[in-house]
Amino acid sequence: QVQLVESGGGLVQPGGSLRLSCAASGSIFSIDDMGWYRQAPGKQRELVAAITTGGATNYADSVKGRFTISRDNANNTVYLQMNSLRPEDTAVYYCNANLYRTVLAGLIIYWGQGTQVTVSS
Numbered sequence: 271q272v273q274l275v276e277s278g279g280g281l282v283q284p285g286g287s288l289r290l291s292c293a294a295s296g297s298i299f300s301i302d303d304m305g306w307y308r309q310a311p312g313k314q315r316e317l318v319a320a321i322t323t324g325g326a327t328n329y330a331d332s333v334k335g336r337f338t339i340s341r342d343n344a345n346n347t348v349y350l351q352m353n354s355l356r357p358e359d360t361a362v363y364y365c366n367a368n369l370y371r372t373v374l375a376g377l378i379i380y381w382g383q384g385t386q387v388t389v390s391s
Contacts, residue, residue, distance in 0.1 A: 271296045271297045271371070272294065272295070272296040272369070272371065272378075272380050273294070273295050273296050274292055274293070274294050274365045274366075274367055274380055274381065274383075275293055275295070275382060276290060276291065276292045276364070276365045276382045276384065276385040277290070277291050277292075277385065278290040278291050278385065279363060279385030279386050279387045280387070280388070281388045281389075281390065282355055282388070282389055283390070283391050284355060284356060284357060284389055284390075284391055285354060285355065286355050286389070287351070287352060287353045287354075287355065288355065288387060289349060289350065289352065290306065290349065290350040290352065290363055290365075290385060291347060291349050292304075292306075292348045292365030292367075293345065293346060293347045294346040294347070294367050294369070294380070295346070297371055298346065298369055298371060299369070299370045299371055299372050299373055299375070300369065301323070301343070301346055301367055301368070302323060302367075302368040302369060302370070302377060303321065303322050303367075304320070304348040304365070304366065304367045304368070305317060305318070305319060305320035305321065305339070305348070305365075305366045306319050306320075306339060306348070306350045306363055306365060306366065307363070307364045307366055308359075308361035308362065308363045308364065308387075309361055309362050309364070310360060310361040310362075313361075315364070316330060317330055318330050318333055318337065318339075318350065318363070319333065319338075319339035319350060320339070320366075321339045321341050321348065323343065325341075327339055332358075333352075333359075336352065336353050336355075337350060337351065337352050337353070338350070338351040338353075339351075348365060348367070352387070355387075355389045356389060357389045357390060358389075359387060359389050360388050360389050362385065362386055362387075363384060363385050363386075363387050364381055364382055364383075364384045365381070365382035366381055366382075367380045368380075
């Protein structure tokens, strides 16, 4: 009943830019924190960036100064602007949302299916 759909991934040359989008839809009362994670082959899934409902952000050290996370609360959408991309940024990027489906329900974690980002010359 709740779905997170990512878009914006693709192939880009080193130094290039991409913007990822993730829209949450379905039966949602409210969304708390949202974020982006990534997972490269053979590696653990790691937090890339997170953002609270109030706009406070947190970034992995490897992307600080290059990536920017933002959100549009009215449209239940989170974005990740990725600049100065490096080959080591290559991974599947997953959208994450912590949300309440009803006023009485507890917080539930949802994940998108992922979008591939490949940085290569």
